[in-house]
Amino acid sequence: MASVAVILPCLNEETAIASVVADFKKALPAARVFVFDNASTDGTVRAAAAAGAIVRAEPMPGKGNALTRAFADIDADIYVVADGDGTYDAASAPAMIEKLQRERLDMVVGVRAHSAADAYRPGHVFGNQVFSGIFRSLFKANYSDILSGYRILSRRFVKSFPSRARGFEIEIEMSAHAALLRLPVAEIETRYAARAAGDASKLRTLRDGARILRRMFRFLRLHRPRFVYGVLGIVCTGVAGIIFIPILIEFLQTGLVPRFPTLIVSAALAIVGIGVFFAGAILDAQAQHFAETKRLAYLGLAPPPGQGE
Numbered sequence: 600m601a602s603v604a605v606i607l608p609c610l611n612e613e614t615a616i617a618s619v620v621a622d623f624k625k626a627l628p629a630a631r632v633f634v635f636d637n638a639s640t641d642g643t644v645r646a647a648a649a650a651g652a653i654v655r656a657e658p659m660p661g662k663g664n665a666l667t668r669a670f671a672d673i674d675a676d677i678y679v680v681a682d683g684d685g686t687y688d689a690a691s692a693p694a695m696i697e698k699l700q701r702e703r704l705d706m707v708v709g710v711r712a713h714s715a716a717d718a719y720r721p722g723h724v725f726g727n728q729v730f731s732g733i734f735r736s737l738f739k740a741n742y743s744d745i746l747s748g749y750r751i752l753s754r755r756f757v758k759s760f761p762s763r764a765r766g767f768e769i770e771i772e773m774s775a776h777a778a779l780l781r782l783p784v785a786e787i788e789t790r791y792a793a794r795a796a797g798d799a800s801k802l803r804t805l806r807d808g809a810r811i812l813r814r815m816f817r818f819l820r821l822h823r824p825r826f827v828y829g830v831l832g833i834v835c836t837g838v839a840g841i842i843f844i845p846i847l848i849e850f851l852q853t854g855l856v857p858r859f860p861t862l863i864v865s866a867a868l869a870i871v872g873i874g875v876f877f878a879g880a881i882l883d884a885q886a887q888h889f890a891e892t893k894r895l896a897y898l899g900l901a902p903p904p905g906q907g908e
Contacts, residue, residue: 603630604675605698607652608665608684613642618667622689623679627696633673634683637665640652643683662748663764670757676903678752681709688790695751695787703787703903705782706758706773711748711791730811734771736789737819742786746811747857748769755900756782759893768814775818822886828879832858835872839865850900 605623609616616634623632634647640661657668666680666877666891677696681687687709695707727899731745748770777784820827842865850856 600629601676601679601700602678603627604673605632605679605681605692606628606635606636606666606669606673607633607647607681607683608635608657608662608669609639609643609647609675610637610662611639611641611643611644611659612683615685616643616652616683617646617650619649619681619683619685620652620687622685623692626689626692627679627753631675632780635665635669637662647683649876653696659765661765663762663766663769665742666769667762667764671764673753673835674685676754678754678757680748680750680752682748685830686792688792691749691789692751693815695789698787699753699903701785702785704785705753705823705903707751708744708774708784708786709751709789710744710786711747711749712757712788714773718799727766730815732770734778734815735772736821737815738775742774744786745774751904755902758900759816759897761893764814768811771811771814771818774814775822779818779822779890780897782897794905812891822890824882824886825879826876828875832872832874832876832879835868835875837872839872851896 605627606622607616611748612619620634632652634643634652634654635642636654636656638646638658642655645658645715650751655669655672657665662682669671670678677699679692681689681692681698690710698704699707727744727746731742734740734742734745746767748767752773752884759780760776762769762772762774776782842861846856846858846862846865850857856862858878
């Protein structure tokens with residue numbers, strides 16, 4: 600039978616953590632429930648321990664740091680990742696695990712469905728739609744909720760996942776890891792509730808949004824450099840051509856080149872554009888090597904256990 604670990608990264612969740620631990624213990628009686636205290640300053644640790652959770656500490660603040668530590672320290676066949684604020688529906692976990700096992704997937708994402716207006720702020724809904732659309736376009740992966748923090752992961756996903764995220768961009772890293780290695784994933788709609796009274800969201804819309812977008816384009820630059828540097832090279836050479844055409848026309852008409860500084864700028868841009876294009880080609884070969892190495896590390900781990908195994 601597959602071993603299951605529930606991981607709840609927490610920062611000052613005293614008002615909700617006891618009920619969250621109880622809900623997951625009820626939904627998954629055989630699972631171990633871990634609470635990773637992420638530098639809390641309230642009674643989160645006491646409440647989690649009293650509820651029966653295994654409490655671990657990660658002093659470096661940030662959800663990404665907490666999950667990176669959890670993935671390194673915990674060994675299980677299946678990992679259930681959710682926030683400790685009570686917004687995710689623990690009752691959905693068995694169905695998500697069943698889907699992961701039945702279809703031998705490496706990740707099942709809980710797509711958030713909410714009815715209360717204060718559960719999912721309009722700005723966050725819009726931002727998630729924008730980021731999900733950008734991700735689908737750039738990585739050719741069909742995600743409808745790229746920022747969902749409710750995920751069921753296989754062991755070989757977790758143990759081949761080189762996370763470097765510090766904060767909420769960890770979800771982008773998970774999705775990019777699956778997309779780049781072409782791992783089997785699926786989505787299931789789950790209920791998304793409002794936070795407990797008095798519990799404020801840790802997400803800062805502009806700061807974390809900028810961090811998520813930066814991380815997304817960093818992944819694109821590292822793993823699809825031919826596309827990124829190819830576009831940059833085309834832009835540079837295109838601008839160089841636009842600047843050069845009037846100089847060429849004037850030379851053909853008069854035999855003179857009176858605007859030498861403009862000609863120099865045009866030539867420099869053309870050289871930069873060609874150099875960037877070839878740099879992208881070289882970096883693409885390197886990225887392919889790294890992708891193949893990650894794929895081999897992934898294949899070296901046992902596949903997700905099927906139902907009844």
